[in-house]
Structure formats: structure tokens, C-alpha cells
Amino acid sequence: MSKKICIVGGNGEMGQMTQKLFSMYFPDYEVTIFGSKDWANPQPKLENKDLVIISVPIYLTKEIIDRVVPFLSEGCVLADYTSIKQEPLEAMLSAYQGPVVGLHPIFGPTVEIPDKQVITVCDGRNEEKYKWLLDDLESIGFSIEHMSAKDHDDIMTFVQGIEHFSVYCLGLFLKKKNIDIDRVLKLASPVYKMELNIVGRLFSQGPGLYADIIMSDDSRKEMVAEFAEFVQQNAKGVEKGDKATFIENFKQVKSWMGDFADKAYKESDKLLLKK
Structure with missing residues (x-):
């Protein structure tokens, strides 16, 4: 499916990873990188896009959202990669009346294949407008986890x-x-x-x-x-x-964890045996 996408902050590690994966798996995607120098003339890179992803440090996210929104074309999906979701999602919904979604890739920029890598999705507005993106990501192996921002x-x-x-x-x-x-x-x-x-x-x-x-x-x-x-x-x-208190606390945590403790022991053994 042909889509025009702009990654704001695309020169950063997560932006570069996204561009690489999109180029590898979605050759019909036209991906544009928006860097700090592009603020001199932002409109050409931001207008007429199907999707704009904000991929900047947390402390800059709200400022960049406010700067990006005036240049978005009607129907463009606005998304962010921030590792906190409530404040950025509220900022996008407040500043922009079009489709909005919060994304959090639960992995680092060194990931080269999407197999079972988790992307958290916090729905914002007009979910049907960005369903194509989630479907495409899921089709290549990403695990999509819907969750409220809170x-x-x-x-x-x-x-x-x-x-x-x-x-x-x-x-x-x-x-x-x-x-x-x-x-x-x-x-x-x-x-x-x-x-x-x-x-x-x-x-x-x-x-x-x-x-x-x-x-x-x-x-x-x-x-x-x-x-x-x-x-x-x-x-x-x-x-x-105080060994007695330590032992009692230990037992209580083990009981609280239930089956997870034994499963974790076995899973960690498997990881160690692979090495």
C-alpha cells in the first residue's frame, strides 16, 4: 500500500531504525526524514503526508507537536514514539483535530527484524484512519498491544x-x-x-x-x-x-508471584543454555 510518511526526529536512532525497517519491508512507503535543519522551511516535508511520527526526546515532544500540527494536511495521522504516553497523547489530541495515535516500540534502535517485538498502541482519535499502519506492522511480525495511556x-x-x-x-x-x-x-x-x-x-x-x-x-x-x-x-x-524477617519476606513474595517464579526459573535456564 503506497503511503507517504514523515519521521520528525528521523536522524535519531529510533527514527533511523524505523526508516530502515520500512524501507526493507514496505517498499511502497515513501519515507521522509525531518531533522532540526528542516524547521527553516517545514511545509514541504510535512504537508500531504499519510502519517507523521514524532520521534524526539521526551522533554521536546509537546513543543514539537505544537510546531508540527499547523503544517499537517487534512486526514494525516499524527503519532509519537515517546516512552510515556498520557501527556503526549493529550497534547496531540488538544493540538490536532485529525487522527491521533500513541505508539511505544518496546525495543531499542538495534532491532533488525520485527519478529515478536512489541509495539504498544494507545488509541487516540479516528482509529479507522490508522488501522492500515497497525495491520502492516502486524503483518511483518510485530506484536501489537493495545492499552490505555494511563x-x-x-x-x-x-x-x-x-x-x-x-x-x-x-x-x-x-x-x-x-x-x-x-x-x-x-x-x-x-x-x-x-x-x-x-x-x-x-x-x-x-x-x-x-x-x-x-x-x-x-x-x-x-x-x-x-x-x-x-x-x-x-x-x-x-x-x-534479621534473617527471620528476610526469610518471611522472601516466602511472601514467592507466594504472591505464584506460578511466575517457577516459570521464570525455567525460562532463564533456557536462555542460559542457548549461550
Whole structure:
């Protein structure tokens, strides 16, 4: 299906990945990249498009939405890639009266094939106008997960806020103690090597990206502060040698997780055996 698409912020990593995948799987798509220099004359790249995707840092998203909207042609689908969804979706719906959808690719810019990669979709307005996009993405293997913007952001507070903050702190502490990672790896179990690789993966990427993600909104910052206080409380129990409380807490979490704990053990074993 022939479609004209513009990626605003397309020179960034996610924009480049999108252009590459679209070119590979949808040769009928005409993809235009809109960079910072194009603001000198934005209309030629933004008008008469079927889809415009906002792919810029979180803190710039609302500003860019407001700047883009006046140049959109009637019927153009306006979408964004921001890893928070409620505020950008509200901003798009407020600024633009046409079709709107919030997208969050749950993967990084290094993805080369779409097989089972998840894209969260937060419906905005005129869903029938962007059904072609979702159908095309699903047809090449992407897993489309519909979710309200609020539910998405609540989940991402843990997935991106708490999880990334925990990994960030572990990296900081390794540096503080000046741990020789190469020596640790020689004695590390496969599971611990995997955990260290996760730490290394985070710090191999841009610090601004993770600062934006972890501090993207007040709810995440508040949750990080609550998590830090919770860790400190439990650390006091460890410092006192309170094994009874530790064991009881451990049992309660295991019971709360139900079947997931055993499934996670088996799944992680499978991943380790593949290596």
C-alpha cells in the first residue's frame, strides 16, 4: 500500500531504525526524514503526508507537536514514539483535530527484524484512519498491544523507572567500590554474567536518554524515591542480621508471584543454555 510518511526526529536512532525497517519491508512507503535543519522551511516535508511520527526526546515532544500540527494536511495521522504516553497523547489530541495515535516500540534502535517485538498502541482519535499502519506492522511480525495511556504509564513507571534506576545504582556502586569487572566475570555464574551484561548494556548507551526516561514525569520520580526508601528500610534489617524477617519476606513474595517464579526459573535456564 503506497503511503507517504514523515519521521520528525528521523536522524535519531529510533527514527533511523524505523526508516530502515520500512524501507526493507514496505517498499511502497515513501519515507521522509525531518531533522532540526528542516524547521527553516517545514511545509514541504510535512504537508500531504499519510502519517507523521514524532520521534524526539521526551522533554521536546509537546513543543514539537505544537510546531508540527499547523503544517499537517487534512486526514494525516499524527503519532509519537515517546516512552510515556498520557501527556503526549493529550497534547496531540488538544493540538490536532485529525487522527491521533500513541505508539511505544518496546525495543531499542538495534532491532533488525520485527519478529515478536512489541509495539504498544494507545488509541487516540479516528482509529479507522490508522488501522492500515497497525495491520502492516502486524503483518511483518510485530506484536501489537493495545492499552490505555494511563495503564501504559503505570506499568512503565516500574519497567523503565524502577528497573533502570536499580541498574543505574548498581553501576554507580561498582564504580564507587572500584570493582574489577574482568576479575569478577572470571568467577561469575552464568546468571550473574547476564546481570552484569544488563548493567553494561545500560551504560553503553546515552546518559541523556536514561535521564529523560527515569525522570520523565513526577510519578516516576516519586516512585523512585519511594523505592529508595524501601530499599533503605530493608537494608537496615540486613545490617542487623534479621534473617527471620528476610526469610518471611522472601516466602511472601514467592507466594504472591505464584506460578511466575517457577516459570521464570525455567525460562532463564533456557536462555542460559542457548549461550
